[in-house]
Amino acid sequence: xPRLTVRDFDLRSTVECGQLFTYARLGEWYYITGQxxxxxxxxxxxxxxxxxxxxxxxxxxxxxxxxxxDIRRSLKKDPIVARAFSESMGLRxxxxxxxxxxVGFICSQACNIPRIRTVLKAIAEAWGGRVExxxxxxxxxxxxxxxxxEAKLREAGAGFRARYLKQAAERVDxxxxxxxxxxxxxxxxxxxxxxxxxxxxxxxxxxxxxLGFLAAFPIDTWIRKMMRDFYxxxxxxxxxxxxxxxxxxxxxxxxYAQQYLYAFYRRCPLERWNxxxxxxxxxxxxxxxxxx
DNA sequence: AGACAGGGGAGTG
DNA sequence: CACTCCCCTGTC
Numbered sequence: 001x002p003r004l005t006v007r008d009f010d011l012r013s014t015v016e017c018g019q020l021f022t023y024a025r026l027g028e029w030y031y032i033t034g035q036x037x038x039x040x041x042x043x044x045x046x047x048x049x050x051x052x053x054x055x056x057x058x059x060x061x062x063x064x065x066x067x068x069x070d071i072r073r074s075l076k077k078d079p080i081v082a083r084a085f086s087e088s089m090g091l092r093x094x095x096x097x098x099x100x101x102x103v104g105f106i107c108s109q110a111c112n113i114p115r116i117r118t119v120l121k122a123i124a125e126a127w128g129g130r131v132e133x134x135x136x137x138x139x140x141x142x143x144x145x146x147x148x149x150e151a152k153l154r155e156a157g158a159g160f161r162a163r164y165l166k167q168a169a170e171r172v173d174x175x176x177x178x179x180x181x182x183x184x185x186x187x188x189x190x191x192x193x194x195x196x197x198x199x200x201x202x203x204x205x206x207x208x209x210x211l212g213f214l215a216a217f218p219i220d221t222w223i224r225k226m227m228r229d230f231y232x233x234x235x236x237x238x239x240x241x242x243x244x245x246x247x248x249x250x251x252x253x254x255x256y257a258q259q260y261l262y263a264f265y266r267r268c269p270l271e272r273w274n275x276x277x278x279x280x281x282x283x284x285x286x287x288x289x290x291x292x
Numbered sequence: 293a294g295a296c297a298g299g300g301g302a303g304t305g
Numbered sequence: 306c307a308c309t310c311c312c313c314t315g316t317c
Contacts, residue, residue, distance in 0.1 A: 018298070109299040115315075116298085159313030164300075199300045220298045238307070262298090 004048050004055055008068040010090030011043035017263045019209045020094050021104050021117045022124065022141065031136055033124070034061060035097045038131040038138050052133045063092050063212075071253050078249070080230055081257045084264035091263055093255060094209060098177050100141045101210035102195065105202040106164050122156040123147075144169040164197025171195050185213040200239065208255040217246040217254040226265040 015023055015030055023032040028042045039052030050058050059065055068089070075081045096104070103123070108116045124139035127146050131138055147153070147169040153162035172195065180188050188211055192203040204218035219227070219239045227242045228234055231249070250257040 106300095110297060110312085111314080112298060154313080157314080160300095160311085161313080163312095197300065201299060222298060240306085266298095 001049050001051065002055065004050070004058060005046055006043075006048055006064060007046060008090050009043070009048070009062065009064060009092060010088070011041060011048065011062075013088055013091045013263060014062060014094065017091060017259065018113055019205075019259070020096070021108075021113065021120050022100070022138075024136075024138065026136070031133065031138060033131065033138050033140050034094075034100065036100075036129075036140055038133050038140070040133055040136070061095055063095055066092060066256075068092070071256050075250060075253055075257050078257070081250070081260060084260035087267075088260055088263045091260060093212075093214070093259060095212060096210040098180060098206070098210050099144060099172060101206045102168060102172065102192075102198065102202075103141055103165065105205045105209075106168060106197045107158060107161055108205075109161060109197075109202065119157045119161075123153070123158070126152075126156055144172045161197065167196035168198065181211065185211075185215060188213070189216075200243075204243075208258075214255045215247060215252050217243055217250070217258050219243055219246075220262075222262055222265055223258060226261055 011030065014020075015032070020032070020034070022034060023030050025031075028044075029040050030042065031038065031040050035057070037053055037057070039050060039057070041048055041050040041058065043049075048058070053061075072082075072085045072089070075085070104116070104120060107119050107123075111119075120141065121139075124141050127142040127148055128139040129142075131140055147165060150162045150166045153165050156162075158165060176191075180191055183191065185207060189203050189207055192198050192206055193200070198206070201218050201220055204216045207213040208216035208218060219242055224239065224242060227246065228237055231245060232242070237245075246258065247254050
């Protein structure tokens with residue numbers, strides 16, 4: 001059984017923090033489909049064991065070569081992000097396959113993680129390739145040309161996203177995927193936005209979780225709320241303003257900042273921050289978050 | 293019962 | 306640009 005010693009890596013939070021939906025958990029093992037493969041992985045302290053893929057795949061998929069200490073240091077000037085890192089150190093971004101990411105995040109719109117997983121599982125089981133590892137069977141997400149029509153996708157539970165999925169599958173082919181993989185952040189984002197069902201949020205998710213543009217700063221309802229609370233004095237700043245600020249303020253690792261803030265804010269929203277601050281257990285930057 | 297959710301699109305001012 | 310409404314479906 002291949003093993004790998006890791007540092008600054010937490011498998012559970014990495015898998016379950018809303019960037020990866022195609023997995024099954026069996027005891028301490030995660031069975032994950034990604035990059036058109038099935039693999040299994042578990043973590044015990046600083047050691048991970050895995051099956052189904054090689055070490056290079058694991059390192060690449062979980063971005064184990066990202067220097068989290070360095071990333072943390074470069075974001076440390078922001079006390080809120082610093083706090084989020086100290087709570088969740090080891091959370092890493094993943095590197096999804098491009099089309100799988102597009103499908104996954106189109107399905108993610110206006111629904112929660114359990115439901116995203118249910119829909120993707122249904123689509124994979126109906127039209128994706130069967131894969132097996134040690135007797136455990138899963139199904140890969142279908143390639144664009146293997147995706148069925150809107151009506152069938154609707155039956156699978158995709159709802160109004162069915163039309164987007166089908167239109168996206170008609171727009172996307174291997175040539176486009178290859179071109180996207182060679183583009184810079186702005187070109188890739190602009191091109192992704194031209195795909196039906198892909199708006200600003202989904203485009204940035206794909207840029208961050210698949211294409212590896214760590215400066216991408218996707219804004220969903222949690223990040224929107226969190227950014228308004230902590231960086232805009234609770235005002236109703238538009239997503240455009242939040243994004244501009246986020247990228248300017250957090251810089252090249254804005255995506256990591258976003259991921260840690262997201263993970264932490266979901267566990268610990270503003271009310272609890274304030275309670276902790278009132279106890280003197282937390283320090284806030286002056287002028288921010290004074291009351292509310 | 294009726295609103296709302298981990299968005300996008302189309303339409304309007 | 307910024308704002309509104311609708312879209313599937315489950316849940317409170």
